[in-house]
Amino acid sequence: MDLLSEFDQRDFERVGRELHGFAAELFPICRSITGDGLRKTLAMIQERIPLQLSEVPSGTQVFDWAVPNEWNIRDGYIKVPGGERVVDFQKFNLHVLNYSVPVRSTMTLSELKPHLFTIPEHPDWIPYRTSYYQENWGFCLSHRQMLALEEREYEVVIDSSLEAGHLTYGEFYLPGQSTDEVLISCHACHPSLANDNLSGLTVATFLARLLAGKELRYSYRFLFVPGTIGAITWLAQNEKTVANIRHGLVLTCLGDSGPFHYKKSRRGNATIDRVAAHVLHHHGEGAQILEFSPNGYDERQYCSPGFNLAVGCLMRSVWGSFPEYHSSADSLEFIKPEKLAGSLQICTAIIHVLENNCRYRNLNPFCEPQLGRRNLYGSAGGNSPGTEVHARLWVLNLSDGEHSLLDIAEQSGLPFSVIQQAAAALLQGELLERIPESDQDFSVHAGFPHESAQRHN
């Protein structure tokens, strides 16, 4: 399957506009780790891909955690009695501390102040704050707005509910030839924040749409879950499925203008780590590969020692490293259509390598075969003849049944696609045979144990 040309043929600008447009549709919804905002978001994704929704009751034990009560909100404001709303949830959902318990009271500014959150260093931005596991209520506002509040009495209302209900998550399973799976996961719990993580939601949705209906080697599982508790819940309820996961990516912060970052899985040498590093290296825009650390997004759960899955995290700017992070400045203007499209392209390039990586055996291993006689000493594709011959020599030399195309690409320094084309030409020239699919073990890499050896089951 050639996912790369698939994407190239599509109008890059149009895809960017569509991704951004979808983010704009999702933007106004007040999402949280449970509740109707999350349901509505999943329903909108469901209009694009056949997502299966699961509802897990509050109180369900999931490893060391319990599914929390469900939170819903209708309204919230701080108002001058008889006057105007000075802080209004209806205008912007970040204004209410996410998971605020209901409040209906009149209080002075000094009584109110412990419940107000601002970012003094960015006086015009509104922070995004949550209090999921400790009952609290509060308002988030710009520092300038807070300084303008007069010392007087205010009417304070948060019309929310925090009651037994459900945690919702969405899952889309796309079967391939093998039951081995590639996991694509993103969090779906942030309210009006664009890069973190509408960018991940939209790119994952479009990636699923791109793969749907294709002949796939792997099966693909897309998860749209509330951060942390959603991933923990899914893992707790799908321990059998987990054993099929061979490679995985957490997608987040993929729409800003920063360079790509890939955070390795806890294993550090998993195929997905090598593929992501290879693709980003040849992408040419200067990407950074980060070692695993136990903070970040849901890779924390997938890479917890009991699971130790080969799941890395793909992002542009790293969470917490850009000032707009978790504030109203993480807006629809902060994410760019072309950056979203570029991120989708990187995802397809990574999957292209996973789908096409394989081993061959050189049928003429005693000295070099005479390429000229077989019309293999010149150019067949768009690359320079020198590069193509060079790639063929690499493939011939390393195709001993042990090295994969990814191994050869890494060792030669050539992009995977060039090595893949070389192998195709040599196969056609009857100089290679493909190792049967049943003997292709893409996760083995010289010197590293079989990836599944440490797998949880």
Ligand SMILES: [Zn+2]
């Ligand atoms: Zn976040």
